[in-house]
Amino acid sequence: MTTIQNRQILLAKRPAGMPTEENFSFVETAVPKLQAGxxxxxxxxxxxxxxxxxxMNDRKTYVPPYALNEMITGGVVGQVEESLAEGFVPGDIVLGNFGWALYNVAAAASVKKVNPDLAPISTALxxxxxxxxxAYYGLLDIGQPKEGETVVVSGAAGAVGMLVGQIAKIKGARAVGIAGSDEKINYLVEELGFDAAVNYKKGDLRQQLKEACPSGVDIYFDNVGGTVSDAVLSLINKGTRIPLCGRISxxxxxxxxxxxxxQTQLLINSALMQGFIVSNYAEQAEEGLNQMAQWLKEGKINYTETITEGFDNIPKAFLGLFCGENTGKQLIKIADPAR
Amino acid sequence: MTTIQNRQILLAKRPAGMPTEENFSFVETAVPKLQAGxxxxxxxxxxxxxxxxxxMNDRKTYVPPYALNEMITGGVVGQVEESLAEGFVPGDIVLGNFGWALYNVAAAASVKKVNPDLAPISTALxxxxxxxxxAYYGLLDIGQPKEGETVVVSGAAGAVGMLVGQIAKIKGARAVGIAGSDEKINYLVEELGFDAAVNYKKGDLRQQLKEACPSGVDIYFDNVGGTVSDAVLSLINKGTRIPLCGRISxxxxxxxxxxxxxQTQLLINSALMQGFIVSNYAEQAEEGLNQMAQWLKEGKINYTETITEGFDNIPKAFLGLFCGENTGKQLIKIADPAR
Known part of the structure; x- marks a missing residue:
């Protein structure tokens, strides 16, 4: 077999503030020879x-920082091209935490097979x-929605937020989304069945939320932080639960x-705020995935994806996340499966 | 029976900022005739x-505000002088939520008998x-201390804080107190068995805490809020629990x-922050009190009280709470039991 040329994206420079294309570098390398397994x-x-x-910062948060001049890594759905591992054959679709590269060499033990008959393979991301x-564990385990309660979710048109509102509806709660454009809020209400949605870029957010939540806020699923969250937190009820998922703002x-x-607001309302990361639920992951797959099959959950094409556009798509350019999951499509 | 002259303390004016004696007024009234029950x-x-x-503010927190020109109310241990209720006889010691007054007329259904043989009657407050x-439910239900964990408590020499540290020790955790004088921190370590205590008025609090908590903070029982809490929160571990009890600062x-x-600090540490008020645990109260009484009897819990004498000194003792004048529970002694 001839050497396969690979392309990779490295962290070229740690960003201060909003990253730019300069923080990334593209390199060409040869794919190394496969080892057993x-x-x-x-x-x-x-x-x-x-x-x-x-x-990208030089400081541990809940995951270690990327190393400088090393590949950036993240979720990838790919196809096995060559296998030196039992149980995998060329053509298999797999999910892994891989580098931003056209090809990755991975230990078979670190990947998970994706069933292409269950749903489009991109949904594995x-x-x-x-x-x-x-969305599933943050809302259900920490939020514990009850029938008739009001669930507010920020970043509601994002990959996680759009699912939070729909799961809230399945549980009989009222779903209120916060997003950054009229197009997004229309999508949430008209396509996904949210009870209300507000555009935080328009007018007085607190007032809009007050109208959208006449009985106050029982659960606030926070993806964004900052002043958007300040407004929601001023409207919480006694016993409100607040899963902290992200701080994209x-x-x-x-x-x-x-x-x-x-703290005063939490104290006088006996409210709970809990940070989490999905890996806290690694042991229960299969159960959650099966339930989500079931809901998807039954048409109780809808979703959308923003798909950018081409390896060269990965940094741009990544940067777009911070400008609200995506609706639903932001993916980059590199290739179609070979068969 | 002749008319009994009473003295009462009313809320004369709502305070802006730190209250003064001007916010209180003393009035003399006649005790009304008892009704059945x-x-x-x-x-x-x-x-x-x-x-x-x-x-004292005109704004509901977790309890309704005091009414202007009405009696201030709170916990009182008193002695039944006259009874028109079955099951109560003169001489009985009772606990109730009464007015700041020499005498209170109370519905028997609203008071609780105090057993003077169990412990000094002041301990009912x-x-x-x-x-x-x-202390019991905030630490055990929300904090859930485990053996070897580090529990930090602010307002550690106050009525609640001094118990939090001791219950933490009973559960095999390491207890670290924050208080506002060297006398208090010596008391915590030498008399109550805290593993360490720091004086927030001296030097760099964060640095002192870092030395007192070499393995970080697993539970932070917060009585004070403000910059003291900022310092503790910068040292939390993954999975830290933070019962929010008060914000005296x-x-x-x-x-x-x-x-x-x-929120970022909670998020990256999967930490939990939960506000509470003791009345959330009203149904389990007897169980908690029995356990505390048992520990007291076994000498596993010690306590101290700051006792101010005389009805006229109630406002002064109240104001002293906000200047750290008390160690342990601040009480005002009005009279000795009659028999």
Whole structure:
């Protein structure tokens, strides 16, 4: 077999504030020879996610930082091109935490097979993957929605947020979304069945939320942080639960994140705020994925994806996450499966 | 029976910021004639508590505000002087939520008998009362301390804080207190068995805490809020639990409570913050009190009280809470039991 030329994207420079294309470098390398137990995987879909911004800093958050001049890694759906591992054959579709590259060499033990008959394979990075589980466990385990309660979710038109509102509806709760354009809020209400949605870029957010939540807020699923969250938190009820999932409005902040301290509000309402990361639920992941797949099959969950084409456009698609360019899961399509 | 002259303390004016004696007025009234089912109770010990400051504002927190020109109310241990209720006889010691007055007329259904043989009757307002239950349920239900974990408590020399550290020790955890004088921190370590205590008025609090908590903070029981809490929260571990009990540093604040938003810190540590009020545990209260009484009897829990004498000194003792004048439970002694 001849040497396969590979392309990879490295972290060229740590960003201060909002990253630019300069923080990434493209390199060409040769794919190394496979060892026993390894697979050569051809990238089909690659996921860019907001949490990756934290890994570009030189400071541990809940995952270690990316190393400088090393490949950026994340969720990838690919196809096995060559296998030196039992149980895998060329053509298999797999999910893994791989580098931003056309090809990855991966230990078979670190990948998961994707069943292409269950749903489109890209959903392994979205509704049937990490974002799906994040919505499922954050809302159900921490939020514990009850019938008739009001669930507010920020970043509602994102990969996680759009699922949170729909799961809330399945549980008999009222779903209210916060998003950044009229197009998005129309999508949430008209296509996904949210009871209400508000555009935080228009008018007085607190007033809009007050109207959308006449009985106050029982659960706030927070994807964004900052002043949007300040407004929601001013409307919580006694016993409100607040799953903290993300802080996308702050990931590129260059100064300290200063604002009203939330503790008094939590105290006088006996409210609960809990940070989490999906890996806390690794042991229960199969159960959550099966339930999400079932809901998807029954048409109780809908989803959308924003698909950018081409390896060269990965950094651009990643940067777009912080400008609200995506609706639903942001993916980069690199190739179609070979068969 | 001749008319009994009573003295009462009313809320004369709502305070802006730190209250002064001007916010209180003393009035003399006649004790009304008892109705069936009522008791006339002679005040022996009266409790002043930080949460009362919130009730002086014209804004509901977790309890309704005091009404203007009405009596201020709170925990009182008194003695039945006259009874028109079955099951109560003169001489009985009772606990109730009464007015700041020499005498209160109370519905028998609203009071609880105190057993004077179990412990000194004043403990019904402290270690075997509301502060005891607050420490017990806040630490055990929300904090869930495990052997070897580090529990930090602010307001550690107060009525609740001193119990939190001792219960933490009973559960095999390491107890670290934060208080406002060297006398208090010596008391915590030498008399109550805290593993360490730091004086937040001296030097760099974060650095002191870092030395006192070499393995970080697993539970932070927060009685004070503000910059003291900012320092503790910067040292939390993965999975830290934070029972929010009080915000004494802020109760007299005239501007908004602005500071570093805590959500990122909770998020990256999968930490939990939960506000609570002791009345959330009303149904389990007996169980908690029995356990506290048992520990007290076994010498596993110690306590101290700051006892101010005389009805005229109630406002002064109340105001002293906000200047750290008390160690342990602040009480006002009005009279000795008659027999």
């Amino acid at each position: 390894q697979l050569l995987v051809n990238t089909l879909y690659l996921s860019v996610d907001p949490y990756m911004r934290g890994r 979205g509704v049937l993957g990490m974002p799906g589980l994040t 702050l990931y590129n902040l260059e100064q300290a994140d200063i604002g009203p301290r939330i | 009522q008791l006339l109770v002679n005040t022996l010990y009266l409790s002043v508590d930080p949460y009362m400051r919130g009730r 402290g270690v075997l009362g509301m502060p005891g239950l607050t 802020l109760y007299n604040l005239e501007q908004a409570d602005i500071g570093p938003r805590i």
